[in-house]
Amino acid sequence: MKIVVNGIDHEVDVDPEMPLLWVLRDVLGITGPKFGCGIAYCGACTVHIYAQPVRSCSLQVQDVDGPVTTIEGLGSPDGLHPVQEAWQEHQVAQCGYCQAGQIMTAAAFLAEVPDPTDEDVDAAMGNNLCRCGTYPRIRDAVKTAAQKMKEA
Amino acid sequence: MSIGTIARRTFLIGSAATAGGVAFGVWRYRTPYDNPLEDQLAEGEVTLTPYIKIDTDGVTVITPRIELGQGTMTTLAALVAEEMDLDLAQVRADHGPPSAAYYNGVVSAEGMPVAATDTGFMARTARGAGDVVGKFMGLHITGGSTSIPDAFDKMRQAGAAARLVMIRAAAEREGVIAGSLWTELGHVVGPNDLTIAYEDLAADAALLDIPRDVELKSRSNWRYLGQSQPRLDMVPKITGTAPFGIDIRLPDMLYATVRSNPAQGAGALNYDATDAQEMKGVVKIVPLKTGAGVLADTTWTAFRAADLIEFDWAPSPYPETSEDMAAALADSFTDEARDSRFRDDGDVENGSAEATEIEAEYKVPFLAHAPLEPMNATAWLRDGKLDIWAGTQVPTYVVDVAKDLTGLPDDAITLHTTLAGGSFGRRLEFDFIAQTIELALEADGRPVKMTWTREEDFAHDYPRPMGMARMKGRIAADGQIESLDGAFAYPSVVASQVSRLGLTVPGPDVAIVAGGWDQPFSIPNYRMTGHRAPEVAPVSSWRSVGASGNGFFHDCFLDELIHAAGLDPMEERIRLCWHDPSRKVLEAVAEMSNWGSPLPEGSGRGVGFCLSFGVPCAEVVEVTQTERGLKLDRAFAAADVGTALDPRNLDAQLSGGMIFGLGHAMNCQLTYTAGGAPDQINFPDYPAMRFDQCPKVETRILENGDTIKGIGEPGVPPAAPALANAIFAATGQRLREMPFDKFVDFA
Ligand code: FES
Ligand code: FES
Numbered sequence: 001m002k003i004v005v006n007g008i009d010h011e012v013d014v015d016p017e018m019p020l021l022w023v024l025r026d027v028l029g030i031t032g033p034k035f036g037c038g039i040a041y042c043g044a045c046t047v048h049i050y051a052q053p054v055r056s057c058s059l060q061v062q063d064v065d066g067p068v069t070t071i072e073g074l075g076s077p078d079g080l081h082p083v084q085e086a087w088q089e090h091q092v093a094q095c096g097y098c099q100a101g102q103i104m105t106a107a108a109f110l111a112e113v114p115d116p117t118d119e120d121v122d123a124a125m126g127n128n129l130c131r132c133g134t135y136p137r138i139r140d141a142v143k144t145a146a147q148k149m150k151e152a
Numbered sequence: 153m154s155i156g157t158i159a160r161r162t163f164l165i166g167s168a169a170t171a172g173g174v175a176f177g178v179w180r181y182r183t184p185y186d187n188p189l190e191d192q193l194a195e196g197e198v199t200l201t202p203y204i205k206i207d208t209d210g211v212t213v214i215t216p217r218i219e220l221g222q223g224t225m226t227t228l229a230a231l232v233a234e235e236m237d238l239d240l241a242q243v244r245a246d247h248g249p250p251s252a253a254y255y256n257g258v259v260s261a262e263g264m265p266v267a268a269t270d271t272g273f274m275a276r277t278a279r280g281a282g283d284v285v286g287k288f289m290g291l292h293i294t295g296g297s298t299s300i301p302d303a304f305d306k307m308r309q310a311g312a313a314a315r316l317v318m319i320r321a322a323a324e325r326e327g328v329i330a331g332s333l334w335t336e337l338g339h340v341v342g343p344n345d346l347t348i349a350y351e352d353l354a355a356d357a358a359l360l361d362i363p364r365d366v367e368l369k370s371r372s373n374w375r376y377l378g379q380s381q382p383r384l385d386m387v388p389k390i391t392g393t394a395p396f397g398i399d400i401r402l403p404d405m406l407y408a409t410v411r412s413n414p415a416q417g418a419g420a421l422n423y424d425a426t427d428a429q430e431m432k433g434v435v436k437i438v439p440l441k442t443g444a445g446v447l448a449d450t451t452w453t454a455f456r457a458a459d460l461i462e463f464d465w466a467p468s469p470y471p472e473t474s475e476d477m478a479a480a481l482a483d484s485f486t487d488e489a490r491d492s493r494f495r496d497d498g499d500v501e502n503g504s505a506e507a508t509e510i511e512a513e514y515k516v517p518f519l520a521h522a523p524l525e526p527m528n529a530t531a532w533l534r535d536g537k538l539d540i541w542a543g544t545q546v547p548t549y550v551v552d553v554a555k556d557l558t559g560l561p562d563d564a565i566t567l568h569t570t571l572a573g574g575s576f577g578r579r580l581e582f583d584f585i586a587q588t589i590e591l592a593l594e595a596d597g598r599p600v601k602m603t604w605t606r607e608e609d610f611a612h613d614y615p616r617p618m619g620m621a622r623m624k625g626r627i628a629a630d631g632q633i634e635s636l637d638g639a640f641a642y643p644s645v646v647a648s649q650v651s652r653l654g655l656t657v658p659g660p661d662v663a664i665v666a667g668g669w670d671q672p673f674s675i676p677n678y679r680m681t682g683h684r685a686p687e688v689a690p691v692s693s694w695r696s697v698g699a700s701g702n703g704f705f706h707d708c709f710l711d712e713l714i715h716a717a718g719l720d721p722m723e724e725r726i727r728l729c730w731h732d733p734s735r736k737v738l739e740a741v742a743e744m745s746n747w748g749s750p751l752p753e754g755s756g757r758g759v760g761f762c763l764s765f766g767v768p769c770a771e772v773v774e775v776t777q778t779e780r781g782l783k784l785d786r787a788f789a790a791a792d793v794g795t796a797l798d799p800r801n802l803d804a805q806l807s808g809g810m811i812f813g814l815g816h817a818m819n820c821q822l823t824y825t826a827g828g829a830p831d832q833i834n835f836p837d838y839p840a841m842r843f844d845q846c847p848k849v850e851t852r853i854l855e856n857g858d859t860i861k862g863i864g865e866p867g868v869p870p871a872a873p874a875l876a877n878a879i880f881a882a883t884g885q886r887l888r889e890m891p892f893d894k895f896v897d898f899a
Contacts, residue, residue, distance in 0.1 A: 014450075015432070022452035026407055031399035032392020034573070035451075036524045037606045041835050044524060071392035080391070087390040091382065091800055094808055095221025096389030096396075097524040097573025103390060126844040129835060131524045131574050132221050133811030135846040137804070 003064055005030060006073030016062035020054075021045045023061045024070060032071035032100045036129070043128035046101040047071075053108040071100035074107060082152055083107045086145035094132035102128050106142050110149055116142065185290070188251035189214070191563075198358040200317060201310040202253040203232055205246075206354035211238055211338065214248035216292065217256075217299035218545055219385060220523075220575040221808075222864045223801040224299045226383045228307055230376040230797070235311030235368060236318075237335040238350075240376050245384050247569035250547030252290025258298040259291060265494045265662050267670040268766035269731045271858070294545040295580055295693065297765040297862030300797065304860050305368075312366040314357075321356035322348050371795075380800035385571065397543040397570040400530040402599040406435060409454040409603055410587050411461060412442035414611045415468030415828025416690045420444065422464040428457040437461070438594045442583070445591045451603050458605075468828035470689050474618075477688040477824065478515070481620045484641040484685040491644070491684040492660035495669045498677035500624070500637040507626040507634055510716055512709060514623060515889040516701040517821035518830070519616040519694055520838060525573025526609045527584035531592035532599035533558065538565045539599075540589065543572030545579045549653070553582055557589045576812070577693040580649065581614050610838070611829040615822050616694030617643045621668075621705035625713045626677075633713045633728070635677035638668055640702055643687045652690070660684075667699025667764045667869050668706040672731030680706075689824070695812060696764055696868040703762035703869025704817070704876070704890065711758070711877045712886065721877060722747045722759050733792040733856040734761070734768035740790035740852050745772040752776070755785070756882025760874030766859070767866035768792050771810055771874040773847065775882050781897030782879065784814065784847035791866055794857035802863050807849045809867025815841025817872035819893045845898060 001012050003020075005028060012027055024030040024047070033056055036044030040058035047056045048069040056068075075081030080088060083106050093099045102125065109124040110116070116124070121142050130138070189199040197207045205212040215228035225245045233240040248254065266275040315335055322340040323330040325348075333342040341347045350357075371378065388394035413419055423444055425437040433453035438445045444461055448454040471477050483489075503509070529542040538558055544550050547567050554565050572579060588602040604612070619642040628634040644661040660682065669680035694700060714724045722742050729735040738761060741747070751757060754777040761770045769791040776783050789810045796802055820838050822830035832838045853863075876887040879896060887895055 018450070018452050022450055025399075026450040026452070029401055031395075031401070034396075034524075035398065035526065035603070037835050038455075039606075039834055039836075042524065075391060077387050077391050077393060080387075084390045088382070088386055091380075091386055091804070093221075093383070093386055093389040094223070094804055095523065095525070095572065095574040096385065096394055097221075099390055100392045122844040126842065128843060129524065129840075130843070131522065131576075131812075131840065133808040133815070133841060133846070134804070135811065135841070135843050136807060136849045138843075 001061065003061065004067040006069060007067070012061070014061060017060050019057050020047070020059045020061050020064055020068070021056040024056060030070050030072060034097055034100060036098070041129070042098070043101040043105060044098050046104040048104060048108055051108055051111055053105050071104055074104065081107060082148035083110065083145040086141040086148060089144060090137045090141040092134050092137040092141050094134055098128065098130045102130065102138055106145060110142070110146050114146060114150055116146060185251070185253035188249050188253050192249060198354045200314040200357060201362055202251065203307055203310040204236070204314050206351060208351050210242055210244065210351060212244040212246050215245045216248045216254035217294040217303070218247060218543060218569055218572055218579070220294070220543070220572045220579065222805055223383055223798065225385055226381055227300060227798050227801060228303050229384060230381055231303055231307035232311035234374060234376050235308045236315045237337060239337045240381060242338070243384070250292055250551050250567050252292060252548065254292045256291050256293045256298055256302050258302040259293055259296045265492065265660065268763060269670070269672050290548060292548045295577070297767070297864045297866065300862045301860050308368050309366060312368055313362045313364070316363055316366055317357040317360045318350055318353050320360055321353045325353070325356060377797050380798055383801070394571055396525055396573050397530070397541060398525055398528045398573070398603060400541045400570065400601055402530065402532060405599040405601055406447045406595055407449065407451040407454050408445055408447050408591050408600050409451065409458050409605060409608070410440060410443060410445040411458045411463065411608065412440070412612055413465045413828070415465060415470070416612065416614070418466035418468055418828070420463050421466050424462045428460040431457045431460065436594060438591055440587055440590050442587065445587065445602065447591060447595060447600060455605055470828060472824065472826055472828070474823045474825070477618055478620070480688050481618060481641045481685045484683045485622055485639055486683070489683045489685065490681060491664050492662070492682040493679065494665060495678060495680040497679065498635070500635045500677045500679045503626045503634060504628050506629040508716060509624065509626055510712060511624050512712060512888055514621040514705045514708065516619045516704060517823070517890060518618050518689070519816055519820055520610055520613040520822055520832070521576040521578035521694055522609065522613065522838060523572070523574025523576055523578055526604045526606055527578070528601065528603040529585045529588035530599060530601040531588045533592040533595070534597040536560065536564055538589070538592070539568065540566070540585065541568045541570050542585045543570050543575070543579055544582055544585060545575065546582060550582050550585055553586050554589055557586060558593065576695040578613065580693055581652070583612065606835070607833045610833050614648070614690050614692030616700060617645060617691040618688070619701040623705060623709040625709065627713060627717045631717050633675055633717055636675045636710065636713065637679045638706060638709065639681045639683060640665055640668055640705060641683040641685045642698070642701070643685045643691055645691050645693055645697060648687055648691045649693065663698035666697060666702060667762050668702035671706055671763055672734045672768070673710070673728040674730045675728065695809070696865040699762055699764035699869040703760070703764065704872040707760050707762060707870065707873035708876050708888065711873065711880070725759065725761055731768065733854065734763055736854055736856050737768045737770040737790040737792050740854060741770045741772045741788045744788040744790065744850055744852060745774070745786070747772065754882060756878050756880070758874050758877025758879070758881055760870035760872070760877060762869035764866050764869050766857070766861045767863065769866045769870050771870040773814070773874040773878040775875070775878045777882055778899050780899040782882070783899040784845060784875070786850070787814065787847040788850050789867055790852040790854060791863060792854040792857045793861045793863055794855060795860040796853045796855055799853060802853045803851045805863040806851045806853070806867040809863070809865065810849065810871045811841050811846060813868040813871025814875055817875055817890050817892055818845070818898055819891050821891050
């Protein structure tokens with residue numbers, strides 16, 4: 001089976017029913033997407049397929065119908081994506097375990113809605129869980145990121 | 153067995169700690185532990201003190217308290233960087249090896265029945281004894297909001313001493329007097345453009361004696377401390393490059409999971425793994441003390457195979473249902489079950505004539521820690537050596553467990569403490585690490601990464617115990633609060649935790665009354681009694697421990713009395729409070745929330761206060777009744793940490809603690825109906841604070857207290873009472889039991 005992750009083609013020999021998350025993490029060694037709940041509830045495993053946010057723990061690899069982008073493909077420590085820059089500016093992460101999913105969700109959302117209201121942000125981010133309670137800073141960072149993406 | 157090991161195995165806390173600690177004598181207390189880094193130096197590395205390692209690329213600071221999200225890695229590194237004169241942005245931080253040299257001298261003081269507001273001789277002696285005990289026991293432990301207070305002097309001293317030996321080494325090399333040299337961001341500098349990088353001096357410096365009791369910088373000269381610093385772990389955490397325990401990858405690694413008896417502590421009588429064994433990708437099924445494990449080619453294979461194992465579990469030794477557990481608590485309000493009475497002022501039994509009596513019963517449920525990273529560990533046993541990778545708060549205990557399981561000596565065991573995706577107290581337990589070591593013993597020399605499913609995590613948390621309080625009070629005829637009498641019943645968290653080390657603890661468990669008995673209010677007749685309920689399930693420390701329930705019991709009931717007296721909840725708390733720093737946090741939230749200003753119809757404002765872990769913290773919550781239910785509009789928190797080292801990080805922890813407290817008060821509980829496992833199996837059953845429910849938050853950090861304190865926990869206890877008091881103000885409905893969504897709807 002072929003999948004494209006962060007612009008790189010991979011040939012993987014796995015059970016077609018294996019969730020994308022485990023193909024990424026255990027087969028390809030791409031560990032940015034995290035396992036939190038396994039039932040599409042928490043958002044820690046969020047990746048993009050094309051530009052859509054997808055919960056990779058609950059998507060079988062055989063159903064992946066486009067190029068996958070993980071947090072590693074969004075930006076890098078030396079070249080942060082505007083959303084990551086905003087996260088850095090607001091020092092959002094505590095334990096950080098949810099943040100790859102938060103950032104991937106925010107990046108996909110801001111690409112669609114460049115000028116979000118507070119309600120838009122809550123609705124878009126509403127299904128991403130953060131056990132550490134970083135929500136107030138995520139709200140601020142999403143606003144900052146929107147600004148940065150407009151300027152970019 | 154070293155004296156540290158013996159002492160560690162007799163985990164003494166509370167009043168026994170004082171006696172135990174002093175018995176060892178002062179001579180040993182004064183002797184420093186060996187530097188554990190010396191045995192592990194690679195070619196070209198040197199070490200100066202247990203906190204500093206230098207190689208040609210620069211300085212690594214050992215930050216021996218695990219980074220769980222609380223930001224300690226950065227602040228601890230800043231303590232050394234401040235005094236050693238390092239460029240903090242260039243510092244590498246590392247958790248370091250398990251070692252008694254990293255003993256926590258503050259954590260055992262927390263277990264003593266000494267109020268934080270007590271500055272008398274006996275109280276100071278007891279706290280000092282805590283440091284002695286911590287050192288003897290070699291308690292290398294993260295917890296109790298102690299990382300910063302414990303490290304504040306120790307790690308600055310280490311940095312200052314290292315800086316001095318750098319200067320001395322440079323002086324010797326250059327043949328000048330040390331007094332002519334100074335330092336600048338990782339270099340010794342002097343006249344005539346002399347500048348030598350620490351890296352180039354390290355080998356010489358390591359030969360010099362490390363001075364003790366070096367003078368520290370005054371606060372006005374701080375460069376990093378007192379200022380917000382970018383966290384060292386921030387960029388890795390937002391780019392997916394931070395290695396959490398669950399991300400460990402090793403050559404030829406097996407992936408694993410386990411299934412254990414949901415009735416904690418009881419094992420499997422029997423199991424049938426025929427189908428699991430046959431699944432493609434399964435390498436081996438391994439019997440464990442608690443159940444069985446699967447070794448496989450991926451985590452997903454392991455998860456599915458484990459689902460196919462049919463177990464015949466041993467019966468639970470504990471009551472089956474929440475109702476039976478609650479009944480056991482209710483039966484504990486007896487003289488026989490009385491555990492402590494640290495406060496007994498005046499006479500609560502005989503009130504004045506015509507006083508109004510008020511009584512109420514309060515309850516809190518079992519709660520799961522459920523950090524977002526499910527419990528996991530990696531172990532690799534080969535060539536008579538064991539390596540372990542795990543997010544643990546108790547590294548030296550983990551080594552003891554590994555020794556017991558493998559029979560290997562200390563020096564054959566290496567523990568790599570990883571970053572952790574949250575804890576909230578869960579990683580004080582090491583069941584998941586023991587299971588992983590058991591699996592590694594059966595893995596034929598291959599590394600094993602074991603990951604729990606979220607369902608396994610919920611079923612095998614050692615939760616915060618259920619608790620109950622019976623509160624009584626009187627309002628005198630003149631409208632003053634005349635008495636407050638609280639009785640709290642819980643199973644003992646401390647007894648349960650140490651029992652898993654095969655130990656018992658003498659004396660009362662301070663956690664049963666913490667956050668209740670030690671509050672700074674002047675009430676003439678004031679009594680707080682702890683009752684020890686039987687262990688209805690194995691339980692553990694949960695962010696803010698006893699204060700997480702008692703803060704709610706004490707403060708909400710105080711609110712009831714104040715309302716009954718017809719007084720303003722904020723003004724009366726301030727008037728009753730005799731402790732200056734505590735009063736000031738109340739005044740601060742009053743100002744921040746514009747207390748007393750009118751709110752729209754259907755809205756209400758509540759204040760909550762709790763002094764825990766030495767930190768007075770006050771919070772105000774505003775709620776509004778909407779068509780979809782109660783909405784939390786805004787929340788304010790003020791806390792006093794004595795000395796604020798990193799304001800932005802303190803804000804993160806204080807607001808995070810408040811949100812954690814609010815979310816669990818709103819919609820979290822573990823209930824039991826059968827089989828020993830809670831009914832809640834994944835986050836939909838246990839949502840805590842959801843993004844769209846989170847109020848706007850504002851915090852303020854004060855510095856009126858006389859000693860430096862940690863902020864990881866104190867933001868939690870005042871949150872539930874502030875919310876319940878706000879709901880009362882908005883709706884007239886008094887909530888005396890968590891979770892509140894049993895009684896009201898939240899939007
Ligand atoms: S792990 Fe996929 S949504 Fe939680
Ligand atoms: S930062 Fe810890 S779960 Fe979000």
